Amino acid sequence: MVAKITVITPTYNEARNLPILVEKIFALKIPNLAMIVVDDNSPDGTGAIAEELAKKYAIKVIHRVGKLGLGTAYVSAFKMALSAADKPDFIIQMDADLSHDPAVIPKLLEKAESCDLVLGSRYIASGHTENWDPLRKLVSRFGNFYARLVLGLPYRDLTGGFKCFRRAVLENLNLDSLSSVGYNFQIETTCRAHQKGYKICEVPITFTERRSGKSKFNLKIMLESFWKILLLRWRR
Numbered sequence: 001m002v003a004k005i006t007v008i009t010p011t012y013n014e015a016r017n018l019p020i021l022v023e024k025i026f027a028l029k030i031p032n033l034a035m036i037v038v039d040d041n042s043p044d045g046t047g048a049i050a051e052e053l054a055k056k057y058a059i060k061v062i063h064r065v066g067k068l069g070l071g072t073a074y075v076s077a078f079k080m081a082l083s084a085a086d087k088p089d090f091i092i093q094m095d096a097d098l099s100h101d102p103a104v105i106p107k108l109l110e111k112a113e114s115c116d117l118v119l120g121s122r123y124i125a126s127g128h129t130e131n132w133d134p135l136r137k138l139v140s141r142f143g144n145f146y147a148r149l150v151l152g153l154p155y156r157d158l159t160g161g162f163k164c165f166r167r168a169v170l171e172n173l174n175l176d177s178l179s180s181v182g183y184n185f186q187i188e189t190t191c192r193a194h195q196k197g198y199k200i201c202e203v204p205i206t207f208t209e210r211r212s213g214k215s216k217f218n219l220k221i222m223l224e225s226f227w228k229i230l231l232l233r234w235r236r
């Protein structure tokens with residue numbers, strides 16, 4: 001039986017990037033692949049563009065009323081994927097800004113045959129970040145170091161957003177208990193999967209900073225990570 005795959009991408013002001021991403025993903029010609037786009041009423045019209053793309057490709061679009069954050073965007077898409085009549089075997093999440101190369105999707109899927117959760121990793125051998133300013137690099141490196149240390153997790157890239165879940169992992173994560181609004185969501189899902197004893201693997205990726213649009217990374221999102229990681233540890 002051919003595996004069913006759902007690729008989830010959250011969007012906020014990705015009007016120029018989303019069509020390129022979608023074309024690259026479907027050009028891979030992976031059988032049984034569908035997408036879910038979660039748009040937070042982007043002022044640049046990304047939601048309408050997603051609807052246009054959905055006429056041509058196997059895409060479902062979730063429209064939310066406003067910018068409600070990355071964590072809840074993923075949760076709404078995970079729930080849609082898990083409640084579908086035709087449930088996917090693997091759920092991949094990736095950014096819409098072309099920082100994550102769709103060409104890696106087959107590698108994630110190959111690794112997912114023997115692992116429950118596969119992390120696209122910038123911080124293992126052959127992984128890279130490109131065009132990131134030194135401050136952003138430092139924040140990411142430190143964030144990963146801090147999370148690894150506090151949570152005692154053995155993975156090198158805990159904050160990345162390019163991941164592949166076996167369906168059972170998401171079914172057992174208790175999605176409603178995930179509380180992070182921002183990027184800490186990535187740490188939270190990996191940490192919970194680890195606590196439940198799932199096998200987690202990393203494959204190297206090159207993260208290329210976006211050329212178009214703006215990053216939504218900010219101080220508030222960064223600070224959320226610092227205290228939420230402590231909470232994650234205490235509530236183990």
Ligand SMILES: Nc1nc2c(ncn2[C@@H]2O[C@H](COP(=O)(O)OP(=O)(O)O)[C@@H](O)[C@H]2O)c(=O)[nH]1
Pocket residue numbers: 009010011012013014038039040067068069070073094095096097099161210214215216217
């Ligand atoms: N739906 C939704 N998507 C978001 C939100 N914040 C960020 N994104 C999307 O999440 C992905 C990663 O965000 P980005 O700003 O590029 O983060 P960075 O790569 O860490 O600088 C992109 O596809 C964004 O459009 C949000 O509040 N809601």
Ligand SMILES: [Mg+2]
Pocket residue numbers: 095097099210215
């Ligand atoms: Mg980005």
